[in-house]
Amino acid sequence: MDQLPPARPPLGIEPATRACALTGNRTLTSWFTRRPQPLSHAGRAVLPSCFVLSALPQRTLLMVLDSGSQTKSHLVRLLTYLPGRPIAEVPVGPQLLYEIGRLAATLDKTLEEFHHPKLRCLRREDFIWNLRNVPLLEKYLSALGQNRNREMVEEVLRLFKDEVLPKLSHFRECVNHGDLNDHNILVEPSEPASGEAAFRVSGILDFDDMSCGYYVFEVAIAIMYMMIESRDPMGVGGHVLAGFESVIPLTPAERGALFLLVCGRFCQSLVMAAHSCRLHPENAEYLMITAKTGWKHLQQMFAMGRRAVEDLWFDTARSYGSGVPV
Template identity: 65%
Template sequence: MSSRNDCRPQALTKPALEEKAVIELVDRVFGLKVSWIRPLPSYDDQNFHVCVSRNEDGAEGAAECVLKITNSEDSQEPDLIEVQTQAMMFLHAEGFPSATPYLTKDGNTMSLEAGDTGPGSKKYMVRLLTYLPGTPVAKIATNPQILYEIGKLAARLDKALAEKFHHPSVKTLHRGQFIWNLANVPLLHQYIYALGQNKYCEVVEKVIQQFEEKVMPKLSSFRACINHGDLNDHNILVDSASASPEDPQYRVSGILDFSDMSYGYYVFEVAIAIMYLMIESSDPLGVGGHVLAGFESILPLTPEERGALFLLVSGRFSQSLVIAAHTALHYPENKEYLMITARTGWKHLMKMFEVGQAAVEQRWFQIAGAYGNHLDP
């Protein structure tokens, strides 16, 4: 995969620390004892679910947390990681269910650590974050209620960041050629070879062409903001707020992984959420209407933004599927995790183009319209 900040895939090194080294690191850097440790799946970082305490027997404040070891390329941008971490803290203070960092022994939110002791050893930024309970949306049967709530959450989150979040290094979120920014769909040209010559390649080429012709010229008319950038079905945790198994009511209990944060546009966030929530849905083409209704209860889209939604969702499908295929060529040992989206993603993208933009948009806008045009408080 490309580095998270430019398009040089060979530059990225995913951390591969052994559990014994991780236990020692948590003690040395954070002054905490690990009572148990479990690896967590990840795209290009290394994550562990750990239980820590102030002493060996766990009698003093045992707590579950997540150790996040950032890949070698992103670790070279401490200001960017610091802004992302401060954004998480800001959102937590604003009432959003985001994690907060444990401070190091030196009172910092993160520490740059060597991966090993050999020659040419890579350095990785390490953070210890509070653990957020809940079930990933990917593991539940979504219903209109939770799709609406996630859409609403996406709008509230971006609005809070745009209107209230300030930090001296916030300019680092202008990430230029960052491959995961939705404005950079045209950068997929250089990775499309990973698909081979087939029907998938043809539809992605069509997406890129239409994106360049119809979306890029309109970007300046979209309303700018800071995007979380990765509100996918594994980064949103929920718990059940009702006891009825026939009609479960969910609430969002956690927002994970702020490493794709960048300056973008409000419409990017809703498009990204729609795309990922389609992945496991039993009614994928209906998802957009419910997510859009929730989003527009806080931030109604302009006609220009609504008109770009189909190609933005298609563009994110293309980014996810092409970059995953490219990354799997370079990191075959992580292929199973990398290709999660591909299991149904290609089917959904092909279906969108088979049905056509006009029909898909009509479905989305009809569903969203049925909620009414009122703004929630």
């Protein structure tokens, strides 16, 4: 392969910047034709995202580097830069959780306008990170050994197959970002309403896990990841849900599946982390980020019980006055 594949226009927006690597002088040269535009929906700016910079025609995209003992060729992929800090680095309160929920819904609405000849490629039937594929985790359960954690995951898989999969036809389809975690959402300081530090969502990273799914998948994924570092993990869901439903109110069928979908995402993250650690123990610190608190949160959800967790989430969402019936 001697050149990068053509960059896919994010959300139907043509790439704004073009770049190539010149092997002759081993430098990276870029040409900026105009500033990247933010994602937009209904004529309004939503949020900026990174662009993959497409290559100038008739130019090689291999960069040759001499390391002294040998010469290696490298494919070059250049992305635009987004300012901001990951929300993992800032305190997250109810208002920011609400904005994250609103972001998730607005992003899914925006992706409805994403058109591309290869859009069918997002129907990733066996993609392990698509929430509909939670049952595929069965082949990786050996990574957990024989313990209470494995029993809990097996219970989630059983309930998921019995109660979620039969209802998929009742969920509304969309294209999901699929990975709105606390390292993929950027924030910048904003004017505080009180004396406390305030932040606003300023950008979205990492569209590699995009796939065809359902609205309720996106909010479930966002809830799960926002729970990871929260000091009040069980309370997170209501604030995220309120923000999401301010844009896309969930149907009764979608609401009824939310608890198991959040549990399913915990299982995906925890099981695949354990499996990946067996393959790449040198990356254990990164791979086990979710596991540091994830098992505890999943256990707490089971200990509280489905009805209690749902009541907490739905009552909190209703307190925002979104007008969504419980």
